Amino acid sequence: MxxxxxxxxxxxxxxxxxxxxxxxxxNYDVSAAANGQEALEILEDWTPDxxxxxxxxxVMDGYLFHEIVKENKSLCAIPFVFLTAKEENNTxxxxxxxxxxxxxxxxxKIDELLKVLQNKVERFEKIKNAHTNLYSGKKKYFSHEVNIxxxxxLGSINLLLNNQDTLTxxxxxQFYDYIKISGERLDRTMQNVFLYQKIVENKLNFEEDSxxxxxxxxxxxxxxxxxxxxxKSSVISYTIVKLNLKISNDNLAFILFELMDNALKFxxxxxxxxxxxxxxxxxxxxxxxxxxxxxxxxELKGIxxxxxxxxxxxEQQGLGLGLFLSKAILKKMKGVFSIVSxxxxxxxxxxxxxxxxxxx
Numbered sequence: 001m002x003x004x005x006x007x008x009x010x011x012x013x014x015x016x017x018x019x020x021x022x023x024x025x026x027n028y029d030v031s032a033a034a035n036g037q038e039a040l041e042i043l044e045d046w047t048p049d050x051x052x053x054x055x056x057x058x059v060m061d062g063y064l065f066h067e068i069v070k071e072n073k074s075l076c077a078i079p080f081v082f083l084t085a086k087e088e089n090n091t092x093x094x095x096x097x098x099x100x101x102x103x104x105x106x107x108x109k110i111d112e113l114l115k116v117l118q119n120k121v122e123r124f125e126k127i128k129n130a131h132t133n134l135y136s137g138k139k140k141y142f143s144h145e146v147n148i149x150x151x152x153x154l155g156s157i158n159l160l161l162n163n164q165d166t167l168t169x170x171x172x173x174q175f176y177d178y179i180k181i182s183g184e185r186l187d188r189t190m191q192n193v194f195l196y197q198k199i200v201e202n203k204l205n206f207e208e209d210s211x212x213x214x215x216x217x218x219x220x221x222x223x224x225x226x227x228x229x230x231x232k233s234s235v236i237s238y239t240i241v242k243l244n245l246k247i248s249n250d251n252l253a254f255i256l257f258e259l260m261d262n263a264l265k266f267x268x269x270x271x272x273x274x275x276x277x278x279x280x281x282x283x284x285x286x287x288x289x290x291x292x293x294x295x296x297x298x299e300l301k302g303i304x305x306x307x308x309x310x311x312x313x314x315e316q317q318g319l320g321l322g323l324f325l326s327k328a329i330l331k332k333m334k335g336v337f338s339i340v341s342x343x344x345x346x347x348x349x350x351x352x353x354x355x356x357x358x359x360x
Contacts (some may be wrong), residue, residue: 003029004121005202007048009039009065010083011057019052022110028117036065043075045332047202049121050079052113066100079120083108145189152182181228192321195254199328206333210248211356214276214284215240217249221256229264236260238274244356245284251329252353258322259288259349266347267292281360283336283352291346326351 006028008019016032023030031046033039037060039053051069055062062082069075082103102116156175160167167175198204222236229235245252263272267290279285327337336352 002201003027004050004117005029005031005046005048006117007039007042007046007051007053008032009034009036009052009057009062010054011035012054015054015083019113023117026114034059036060036062036068039065040068043069047075047200048078049124050081050117052081052083052117055082055084077124079124081116081120146186149182149186149189153179153186156182184228192325195325196321199325204328204332206248206251210251211244211246211359212249212252213242214245214252214286214353215242217252218256218274218276221253221260224257225260225264231264235264235271236274237271238276240274240276241278243278243284244359246354246356247333247335251333255326255329255351256286258326259351262322263288263290263292263347263349266290278355279352281357282354284355286351286353288349289346 006023008016008023008030009032010016010019011034013034016034020030020032031042031048033042035057036053039051040060053062053065066080066082069078069080079101082100083106084103085106101120104113104116156179160172160175195204218238218240222233222238225231225236226233260272260274271291273289274287275289276284276286323339329335330337330351330353334354336350338350340348340350
């Protein structure tokens with residue numbers, strides 16, 4: 001049985017230690033931070049089911065931390081419980097109006113805290129199960145992607161079966177190609193969903209000794225995209241320095257495919273440009289550049305799971321998970337992701353992946 005996760009934030013070491021031990025004893029999975037800034041670093045790759053936060057702290061206080069969490073789409077639904085001194089209760093009325101779920105005045109009884117946590121976590125579980133997945137919602141991208149792929153597979157098979165005596169070898173080969181492409185699209189959809197579920201459930205783990213050659217992986221991804229899009233090889237221009245990176249073959253292939261696929265989909269030019277080189281003694285830098293539709297600054301801030309831009313106009317494939325999943329994988333393995341874009345001009349994505357120093 002999975003433990004419910006609690007993030008405890010308090011600048012007093014004694015309170016952090018006592019709460020952590022008590023909540024661990026009550027079968028909670030606990031992480032602790034001394035201020036809001038430390039808590040934000042924890043939230044980069046660990047998502048709690050509830051946050052217990054002191055109000056007045058150095059570096060970043062509870063007010064500002066709560067505001068930042070509330071503005072983050074993937075974190076804003078997490079229940080938020082403030083710990084306050086009694087003289088701060090008037091101020092806390094504003095916090096409740098701004099979205100805090102509860103607050104407890106110090107000193108408080110542990111039974112009181114446990115009851116609040118249990119009630120808020122149970123409510124949060126109901127919200128997660130009802131609303132925060134990719135399979136529901138008015139846009140229904142998941143259903144659309146599955147149906148399109150299945151129609152491509154089953155429709156082609158039916159046409160082959162019903163017209164096997166009249167179809168030419170060339171027409172049969174075309175149907176086989178379409179079945180293969182539709183099957184790969186369905187496989188990609190399902191694999192992305194499985195990966196997304198691992199991320200939101202904090203189950204995404206990597207082997208420490210993973211390694212692969214960047215040029216070998218890039219070549220396979222490039223050939224796959226050329227085949228999928230039926231384009232000339234010159235469309236993908238590249239200069240790649242051949243080195244080993246501290247990432248698995250599958251994860252690097254996933255990231256490269258998603259980012260290069262996006263560049264091809266959103267580029268109105270006849271070429272995308274890929275470059276890869278050693279950045280320093282720690283990182284390898286890969287850049288994916290396209291002259292295409294680009295993004296507004298506000299759109300870049302809104303990149304998240306399930307978010308697609310201009311889908312109605314461009315009818316692109318996918319669930320809007322590529323950038324989100326690529327960023328999540330890189331963050332988990334201590335890599336860096338950045339994107340610079342100008343609307344209707346160009347987009348450049350830079351990723352920094354740790355080098356496999358054992359092979360240098």
